[in-house]
Amino acid sequence: MQLACNSLCLTERPHMATDVVIGIDIGGTNTAYAVVDRSGTLACESSVPTRGYRSPEEFVAAVSERMRESLKGLGQSVTLRGVGIGAPNANYYNGTIEFAPNLEWKGVIKMAGLFAGHFPVPAAITNDANAAAIGEMLFGGARGMKDFIVITLGTGLGSGIVAGGQLVYGHDGFAGEIGHTIVDPDGRQCGCGRRGCLETYASASGIKRTVFELLATSNLPSELREVAFTGLTAAMVSDAALRGDHLALEAFEHTGRLLGLKLADAVAHTSPEAIFLFGGLANAGELIFKPTQRWMEEYMLNIFKNKVKLLPSGLKDKNVAVLGAAALIWNELKNG
């Protein structure tokens, strides 16, 4: 809990209230939020548990109360312009969270409307990868770009696609599910109920599954032979690879090959200027970037070759989920 906010970090305009928005990242376990000004500076970063409330209404009431205190701590020098929310299974058009498997609340939750009931300002919601893409466009490495894709490599694989300067929401608000494009229809079981989705290969949990496949299919010696499935993390695979563990390196090669294959497909759809890799597995740096780039070029149609930049997020040291949620509102205000 951090109520005495770092208000001085906000862009100061003497004798004028600074416009701010609240960015909220609703996760399965915790909900993080911050007050964010137009330049992307975060203040009052805080988080509360997402679980343990009897209803979404109670949750929103509790979080809003905390936020009001945060805003009070900033004094009269700020004007709240909106509330931006990033959440799993969020529907931008309807302002809802719909059937999110990792949240306690089932069915359709009118989350944006609930927050708008507590603050007399616009509220908008989108999924975390879309929020990250808007954050990247407004404050990160995609500034000035009109066509790019953000890929988040966490437990799963999320994506946000920007085409012609606009986030692609699609007909129903759910566009940008590159993690659920299919690598192999007879492949690995996915949490979505199907088989062979990209995220079962290219994600923190995907590379772990690849390690165990390699432990079974190859005779490569590896320090990872000492680790149980439950105990293995993507960071351990990364550390082993940095120590030269051949099997761990092979796991990154496999991951990069399949990610590169499907990114080449993604390029054939929207022809982006750059693809940003972000999230836990992207922190492995060259271990994941190098094979992904090489295979993406290998699998890419000749007219696209050597055109598409594969980049780390330009927001690495910030809370991208919260900043992206805030950027959603700044972007709406910018577009009128």
Next chain:
Amino acid sequence: MQLACNSLCLTERPHMATDVVIGIDIGGTNTAYAVVDRSGTLACESSVPTRGYRSPEEFVAAVSERMRESLKGLGQSVTLRGVGIGAPNANYYNGTIEFAPNLEWKGVIKMAGLFAGHFPVPAAITNDANAAAIGEMLFGGARGMKDFIVITLGTGLGSGIVAGGQLVYGHDGFAGEIGHTIVDPDGRQCGCGRRGCLETYASASGIKRTVFELLATSNLPSELREVAFTGLTAAMVSDAALRGDHLALEAFEHTGRLLGLKLADAVAHTSPEAIFLFGGLANAGELIFKPTQRWMEEYMLNIFKNKVKLLPSGLKDKNVAVLGAAALIWNELKNG
């Protein structure tokens, strides 16, 4: 050659000149064109050979001369507002045709500029599938839709993607190459130099290859066992299937499965309201629509299931390539 135009078909506005554009479809063998009014009515449909000119400049000069005669035939009752061109490997941003394998002229041809040199009006160019998508949006089944995809199933597989009401051109103008997404990196050789592209399976030539694969791998009796590879056409496969030929039916099933798989991937990218199938193979009707729809639903992420319409083009009886090229200009004029 048809110089005495069907000018009376054009929307008539008494005592006012009717605004028209010229739509041009540059193909490997022939170049078709027509005069098109704002309601999508075609007049003066004609075509000239694409080959046999010493330079693109000579070609454009000859075609423009023919067009001027066509316009003259319509009298002073029309005002030319623009020239829209559909062509293979066309780059919308640059107004160019770039390294088109099926055209005589190599390298980069400034085609839009050449036509603008002959007519004092805006000229724009895009590839035929993109033109078909804009035609579908302005005059066909996609009227009122903001998110849809047009797939042309000809010798190859072309596609035009519309997201948020705008055609997706991508960073370089070449977006929408779903025919070159990869079904199997070790699969069939593609004209693009790679292996396993969707168009090597789902196209008029793709289904022919599938028939020959089935002739080799199965013992199904089939009238197609009497036909040489060179002699087989997609229409023959379609006719055999309609007569109940099991192998031909199986070929449609295979084609629909792989097309459905990659359309499910396409839905995961831009979440369209509808996908339009168009071109030679789409004329097979239910033979191709049914298995494609079934497999697309089978492979689709649950949040998209039963939402995406698979439709025939709403422009079936018209020259879609020419109408789409004209629509490109009408769309620009509409968007200011």
